[in-house]
Amino acid sequence: MCYRCPFDKSYPSCDIDCARSLEDVMLKQGPDTIGGCIVEPITAGGGIIVPVPKHYPMLQEICNRYGIYLIMDEVVCEFGRTGKFWGFEQYNVDPDMVTMAKGLASSCMPLVGHVRGKGLFCGLERVKDKATKEPIIEAEMGRIIGMVAAEAC
């Protein structure tokens, strides 16, 4: 399902120009300067926009061509919300990384995710103390970010 095509085209005659246009952006920026391409399987913030089936396979092919990681932000679509465990499973695509967050407990309880697996995994856990893994509260984040910003100046 497309919505307000920025190229003023209609699916399927558009040839998925929206995915192809990302290749132009990558080439303009320089693929070696791009760490990853992060997308939501189904965008929710500006309306529920469900990409057409060929969109992600095409995007993955483009990312693979330039050695750019395809990262799926599953914060909204994760844990069965689209009818499959991960939202990306609705598509014929195999992302290099997935992100997940609060959907793990749907705000019903404080729950911390711990991901284990083979392959590429990179995680950042904001904790007060590495040993206890006690999480940093939002109020403290402002202070820490301020300190980091001050150090960078």
Ligand SMILES: Cc1ncc(COP(=O)(O)O)c(C=O)c1O
């Ligand atoms: C798609 C998406 N990604 C990332 C986030 C950030 O999640 P968190 O604040 O739990 O890290 C949100 C927050 O709602 C989101 O909707």
